[in-house]
Amino acid sequence: MKIATWNVNSLKARLPRVEAWIGEHQPDVLVMQETKLADSAFPTSVFADLGYASTHHGNGRWNGVAILSKVGLEDARGGFSGEDSASVEECRIVQAICAGVKVMSVYVPNGRTVDSEFFEQKLAWLGQLRRELDLTCQPGDEVVILGDFNVAPEDRDVWDITQFVGMTHVTPEERAALANVEDWGLSDAMRVTNPDEIGPFTWWDYRAGAFHKGWGMRIDLALVSQPVLARLTAAYRDREARKGPQPSDHAPVVIELKERD
DNA sequence: ATGGTAGCGCTGCTA
Numbered sequence: 001m002k003i004a005t006w007n008v009n010s011l012k013a014r015l016p017r018v019e020a021w022i023g024e025h026q027p028d029v030l031v032m033q034e035t036k037l038a039d040s041a042f043p044t045s046v047f048a049d050l051g052y053a054s055t056h057h058g059n060g061r062w063n064g065v066a067i068l069s070k071v072g073l074e075d076a077r078g079g080f081s082g083e084d085s086a087s088v089e090e091c092r093i094v095q096a097i098c099a100g101v102k103v104m105s106v107y108v109p110n111g112r113t114v115d116s117e118f119f120e121q122k123l124a125w126l127g128q129l130r131r132e133l134d135l136t137c138q139p140g141d142e143v144v145i146l147g148d149f150n151v152a153p154e155d156r157d158v159w160d161i162t163q164f165v166g167m168t169h170v171t172p173e174e175r176a177a178l179a180n181v182e183d184w185g186l187s188d189a190m191r192v193t194n195p196d197e198i199g200p201f202t203w204w205d206y207r208a209g210a211f212h213k214g215w216g217m218r219i220d221l222a223l224v225s226q227p228v229l230a231r232l233t234a235a236y237r238d239r240e241a242r243k244g245p246q247p248s249d250h251a252p253v254v255i256e257l258k259e260r261d
Numbered sequence: 262a263t264g265g266t267a268g269c270g271c272t273g274c275t276a
Contacts, residue, residue, distance in 0.1 A: 009267075009268070009276085010267085010268055010269080012268090012269095013267085013268065013269090034268095034276090036268075036269075060269095061268095061269065061270090061274095061275095062269095062274090062275075110275075110276060112275085112276085150276095205265080205266080205276090206265080206266035206267050206276090207264075207265035207266045207267090208264075208265045208266085209265085210265090210266095246267090248267095249266090249267075249276085
């Protein structure tokens, strides 16, 4: 079972590349972030023609998350489960059961600057994500949270930590909020399969030729529960997808799971 | 060229 995540930075702008990527990589499940679409504009039929059931949670201009699956899509639901969560959620989470695996597509708030209200909202959002796990499932379940976390878990997950003094994505507060999610019972799949590497990076700024200079960050993650970790055979990012005309600024991350024993 | 680029959508916001 191949599960992929990709922040597409506008599905309208990226649809041809997404279709091509699906054709080449044939994921069983593909989750996306930053579709920037309203639900009514989501190209359900395009993906259906490719063999995928889909669910989308978006308002239009900002954010927007989706799940595509050709192995079943049950109990699809957008937003957090707790009451009064709509204001904090902002069309940044959608989930479904795909072939018995609880799959979540998340787009964690950017945080902008450490002294802003948006930074506090980012930390609160990650707190809500932990609460969602506590409320809706157990660590012994098969759970995968994939998406753009906008947090680099370690210093080696950015190209030059000295460039990040006073910046978001690397602060102890953000890393603690991410760790609090992982402490529920999740492992960072890419780090498990690449224990000694720098990165590998999944995002490069469009500006200043950052991609070609290697100025990237590893902020797109696949967090897996222990039963999923036991099935994990590979985790990687597709750097090729960042190349060529009109790329997203993010590369897809893929995990592969063996059949259940 | 003294921030840069991309997307949305039409003015500036978000990343």
